[in-house]
Amino acid sequence: AQKITQTQPGMFVQEKEAVTLDCTYDTSDPSYGLFWYKQPSSGEMIFLIYQGSYDQQNATEGRYSLNFQKARKSANLVISASQLGDSAMYFCAMREGTGASGSARQLTFGSGTQLTVLP
Amino acid sequence: ETGVTQTPRHLVMGMTNKKSLKCEQHLGHNAMYWYKQSAKKPLELMFVYSLEERVENNSVPSRFSPECPNSSHLFLHLHTLQPEDSALYLCASSPSSTGTFYEQYFGPGTRLTVT
Numbered sequence: 001a002q003k004i005t006q007t008q009p010g011m012f013v014q015e016k017e018a019v020t021l022d023c024t025y026d027t028s029d030p031s032y033g034l035f036w037y038k039q040p041s042s043g044e045m046i047f048l049i050y051q052g053s054y055d056q057q058n059a060t061e062g063r064y065s066l067n068f069q070k071a072r073k074s075a076n077l078v079i080s081a082s083q084l085g086d087s088a089m090y091f092c093a094m095r096e097g098t099g100a101s102g103s104a105r106q107l108t109f110g111s112g113t114q115l116t117v118l119p
Numbered sequence: 120e121t122g123v124t125q126t127p128r129h130l131v132m133g134m135t136n137k138k139s140l141k142c143e144q145h146l147g148h149n150a151m152y153w154y155k156q157s158a159k160k161p162l163e164l165m166f167v168y169s170l171e172e173r174v175e176n177n178s179v180p181s182r183f184s185p186e187c188p189n190s191s192h193l194f195l196h197l198h199t200l201q202p203e204d205s206a207l208y209l210c211a212s213s214p215s216s217t218g219t220f221y222e223q224y225f226g227p228g229t230r231l232t233v234t
Contacts, residue, residue, distance in 0.1 A: 045209060
């Protein structure tokens with residue numbers, strides 16, 4: 001079973017508007033971390049935001065916020081006031097903690113969402 | 120140089136060639152990673168090297184051979200590759216390979232084409 005699911009292969013948003021990129025995850029480990037990365041066409045993966053499973057509040061970093069709903073196992077990325085430079089591929093990833101070992105303890109990525117910001 | 124660098128950025132090789140990809144991190148991290156990113160597929164972890172552990176994805180063919188001479192350098196040696204190995208190869212580093220809260224910093228990738 002997929003550990004990270006991103007159901008939106010592509011999204012469009014008007015410049016200056018907010019957009020939500022969906023991510024659901026699957027784990028039985030009580031300790032885990034959730035990450036969002038941005039990948040522009042240049043190829044480099046850029047870290048955006050992190051949410052720990054025990055964090056009480058939703059993570060925020062500038063225009064990025066993470067809507068963490070633990071019971072639903074969702075970790076949606078919200079980008080406010082979209083800019084043309086936000087057009088990129090966005091990946092959700094998870095890292096399991098105490099219950100995992102070896103490669104299972106490493107980052108697992110979703111298939112990504114291609115975001116296009118329209119002028 | 121800052122962050123994570125990778126060379127070459129682009130590589131075209133025949134199936135009988137031998138080549139190496141190089142990754143260098145200038146962040147003082149203790150863990151380094153190789154990922155493969157194929158079109159329309161999620162990133163696939165290939166190898167992890169850290170002070171705590173070495174992790175290999177068992178599905179990675181033996182024609183890919185990693186080498187980590189120190190905590191700042193990571194190589195991926197390639198030999199007798201197949202066309203399906205054409206992909207973007209990403210290197211990453213993090214302070215540690217354990218712990219759920221460490222984000223990984225990625226290099227720009229090497230775009231590999233096998234002809």
